[in-house]
Amino acid sequence: GLNPEMKPRALKVDQVESLFRAIPKVKIMAPPTSSIVPIGEALILEGLKQAVKADFYTSTTRPPAVYRGNPFIVEAGLAYGGDLPAEELIDLWRFANRVPLQYQQSACAITRGALTTDWHNYGMQQSKGALPLGPMVLFVHVASVWVPFTSESKEAVASYPEIIRELKLGLQEVGRRLGGFLRHRQRLAEAEKKRSYIESYIPHIGIALREILGLSKAEEEKVVKTLTETLEKSRTP
Known part of the structure; x- marks a missing residue:
């Protein structure tokens, strides 16, 4: 170890390298957030549900981080499906200290964070350098x-690396949840398609069994009913 009272000029090259490698390993206490007023995950969800009729909602609040000595918190949420247009780019809602940012979207770090997030990983369509396509509000x-802010008009957040990093982490978190929802819904749709396909053949199976086994009409109907009930029980709630 190094003597904490040692003067920087007295450090040797190997000691400087050792110190440089040790700094990232030190766990620094998170900055205080008493002076920051996040919205909170519950209120974000409530606001999205009041503003948008969708099939899926989620939100997240990142742990506090620091840029240039200033603590900050990134929050993200999304609403997907429902009445939202499926063939248009998503709607991006940008806020800073609870105030909506309505202009200079292309110059904003929030937009950059959304653009540089790979939404393909979460089941969304996305062209290079563009927001994803689909029924979603972000x-x-x-x-x-x-x-x-990038200017005194306070219309866009500056793209500091620390802020971009937290933005992407927050967006990736809600993106993973969306991806899980979409995969689950796709599995349900595929299973339902298979069941519908099988269901269409049940009457033919009943007829074939009647002809092969010499069943009566009542017995045939009972077989069809039993097969239909068995198929219904296999449906995922």
């Missing part, structure tokens, strides 16, 4: 004691 909020 909500992003940056809360800080000092939001770094």
Whole structure:
């Protein structure tokens, strides 16, 4: 170890390298958030549900982080499906300290975070350098004691690396949840398609069994009913 009272000028090259490697391993206490006012996951969900009729909602609040000594928190949420247009680019809602950002979307770090997130991983269509395509509203909020706006008009958040990183982590979190929802829904649809296909053949199976086994009409109907009930029980709730 190094003597904490040692002067920097007295450090040798190997000691400097050792110190450099040790710094990232130190767990630093998260900055205080008493001066930051996040919206909170519950309120984000409630707001999305009131504003948008969708099939799936989720939200997340990231742990506090720091850029240039200023603590900040990133929050993200999304609503998917329902009445939202499926053939248009998603609607991106940008907020900073609970205030909506309505202009200069292309210059905003929030937009950059959404553009550089690979939404293909979560079942969305996305062209290079564009927002994803699909029935979705994406909500992003940056809360800080000092939001770094790109200008005095306060219409876009500056793209500091620390902020971009937290934005992407928040978007990836809600994206993973969306991906899980879409995969589950696809599995249900495929299973239902298979069951419908099988169901269409049940009457023919009843007829074939009647002809092979010499069943009566009543026995044939009983077989068809039993097969139909068995198929219904296999349906996923």
